[in-house]
Amino acid sequence: MIPRNTQESETQFSAEDARKNLLEKDYSWRRAADALGYSHSHFFKVLSGIHSSNTLITAVMQLKKSSVPYRTGGFASKKKGAK
DSSP: OOOOOOOTTSOOOOHHHHHHHHHHTTOOHHHHHHHHTOOHHHHHHHHHTSSOOHHHHHHHHTOOOOSSOTTSSSTTSOOTTOO
């Protein structure tokens, strides 16, 4: 039996690492899924731990800081003068 080639030097990230990275980089899950070209449902399942995808998690970890702060638009944002 021939052992599989494994790269031990390659860092493995977890779904939890990816979730923390999204918050640090000011991305919502939906906006990050759109930016990376993944469906929202697949993105949710991977970050929730239902499915695994090292490719998706690695892509999330390589995202640059968003130029648009998280929750500045849409129904969930706070409107000026709102309490």
